[in-house]
Amino acid sequence: MKYISLLGATGSIGTQTLNIIKEHANEFQLAAMTVGRNITLARKIIAEFKPELVSVADKEDMDNLKLEFPNVKFTFGNDGLVEAAVYVKSTILVNAVIGSVGLYPTLEAIRAGKTICIANKETLVTAGHLVMNAAREFDVPILPVDSEHSAIFQALQGEKEKNIEKLILTASGGSFRDKSRDELQNVTVSEALNHPNWSMGAKITIDSATMMNKGLEVIEAHWLFDIPYEKIDVLLHKESIIHSMVEFHDSSVIAQLGTPDMRVPIQYALTYPDRLPLSTANRLNLAEIGRLHFNHMDFNRFKCLQFAFDAGKAGGTLPTVLNAANEAAVEAFLNGKITFLQIEELIEKSLTAHDSIKDPDLSLIQEVDQETRAFVYSLLK
Ligand SMILES: NC(=O)C1=CN([C@@H]2O[C@H](COP(=O)(O)OP(=O)(O)OC[C@H]3O[C@@H](n4cnc5c(N)ncnc54)[C@H](OP(=O)(O)O)[C@@H]3O)[C@@H](O)[C@H]2O)C=CC1
Numbered sequence: 001m002k003y004i005s006l007l008g009a010t011g012s013i014g015t016q017t018l019n020i021i022k023e024h025a026n027e028f029q030l031a032a033m034t035v036g037r038n039i040t041l042a043r044k045i046i047a048e049f050k051p052e053l054v055s056v057a058d059k060e061d062m063d064n065l066k067l068e069f070p071n072v073k074f075t076f077g078n079d080g081l082v083e084a085a086v087y088v089k090s091t092i093l094v095n096a097v098i099g100s101v102g103l104y105p106t107l108e109a110i111r112a113g114k115t116i117c118i119a120n121k122e123t124l125v126t127a128g129h130l131v132m133n134a135a136r137e138f139d140v141p142i143l144p145v146d147s148e149h150s151a152i153f154q155a156l157q158g159e160k161e162k163n164i165e166k167l168i169l170t171a172s173g174g175s176f177r178d179k180s181r182d183e184l185q186n187v188t189v190s191e192a193l194n195h196p197n198w199s200m201g202a203k204i205t206i207d208s209a210t211m212m213n214k215g216l217e218v219i220e221a222h223w224l225f226d227i228p229y230e231k232i233d234v235l236l237h238k239e240s241i242i243h244s245m246v247e248f249h250d251s252s253v254i255a256q257l258g259t260p261d262m263r264v265p266i267q268y269a270l271t272y273p274d275r276l277p278l279s280t281a282n283r284l285n286l287a288e289i290g291r292l293h294f295n296h297m298d299f300n301r302f303k304c305l306q307f308a309f310d311a312g313k314a315g316g317t318l319p320t321v322l323n324a325a326n327e328a329a330v331e332a333f334l335n336g337k338i339t340f341l342q343i344e345e346l347i348e349k350s351l352t353a354h355d356s357i358k359d360p361d362l363s364l365i366q367e368v369d370q371e372t373r374a375f376v377y378s379l380l381k
Pocket residue numbers: 007008009010011012013014034035036037038039057081095096097098099101119120121122145146147198199200201202203204262
């Protein structure tokens with residue numbers, strides 16, 4: 001039996017992870033979990049999966065749940081995220097929380113020797129060097145959950161890093177893939193939340209529409225696969241059937257394909273290096289699909305992708321600024337405070353205003369993260 005700590009259990013990745021745990025109840029058990037403010041769903045999960053430790057965002061929610069579930073240990077806030085991440089019985093952490101709040105619990109889980117299944121890409125963007133250095137030091141695997149990175153990871157099985165020519169990340173184009181920049185002036189939040197292929201949480205769906213999701217994924221790939229930015233390409237592929245590819249020096253390209261279903265990469269991370277059946281998955285039928293489409297990426301149309309490449313290559317504290325500005329700007333867009341195109345404006349202003357500092361440690365990363373959010377909020381007044 002593998003015991004799991006799950007951060008972000010009430011979210012899109014969190015609930016799909018629970019689906020996998022349920023499908024393979026003889027293999028996996030939920031030992032600890034965290035939720036934010038969705039207490040209605042948290043109640044149902046606790047009743048069904050019976051975790052030993054539960055952390056919630058707010059103390060008041062914790063106090064109420066304690067009365068309802070006297071046999072469960074409860075905790076709350078950012079300390080609760082860490083407690084759940086390092087829960088003694090768990091050997092695996094699935095980090096499916098949203099945002100850079102996932103960084104510190106991940107570092108602590110690495111120090112506690114847990115295998116890390118990482119969906120929370122913001123953690124790798126904001127401080128990839130800290131995460132990967134800690135993983136090397138404590139000899140723990142960092143297994144990708146993000147579909148593109150899982151595809152690359154699968155394509156690299158049995159291959160030597162030295163033989164890689166480049167990584168090719170596929171991008172759907174998001175909710176506005178067929179709109180010109182002009183047409184983006186007046187798009188609404190609900191239009192932006194309508195992803196053509198994937199059903200995901202609100203923040204990543206907006207990231208996908210701005211193409212920042214792919215930008216974050218470029219930085220995520222850089223850290224996970226220890227590959228220079230010059231060897232990472234992005235290819236528009238509107239069907240999201242090819243989840244990503246690796247080209248090798250001999251011109252061979254290995255791709256991973258499948259219907260868009262996040263349970264597949266989640267399960268692969270949990271079972272790696274083995275595989276288990278997934279009885280409810282939609283099988284890929286290429287004859288039925290008939291055609292797949294590909295296009296060059298337009299970096300003028302999708303400015304956020306260029307920002308991410310530039311920030312990633314520059315390194316230092318710039319990726320932290322990129323991520324924090326994006327988190328704050330997307331939140332403002334979702335709350336109706338700014339327009340869609342203002343997201344990239346706020347990110348650009350934050351990057352321009354920042355003097356990058358090399359090789360930041362954790363406290364500097366946290367400081368820059370907070371300062372950047374404050375800077376974005378000041379521009380909203
Ligand atoms: N969804 C997807 O298909 C994919 C997601 N990812 C990545 O996975 C991560 C999770 O995404 P997704 O599942 O879509 O996100 P969701 O918004 O659906 O879920 C986020 C989860 O995190 C919790 N949460 C949010 N903020 C906090 C906080 N400050 N403290 C504690 N808990 C918090 C939420 O709690 P509550 O709802 O209870 O408030 C919820 O459980 C992101 O980094 C995303 O980029 C990567 C690939 C695909």
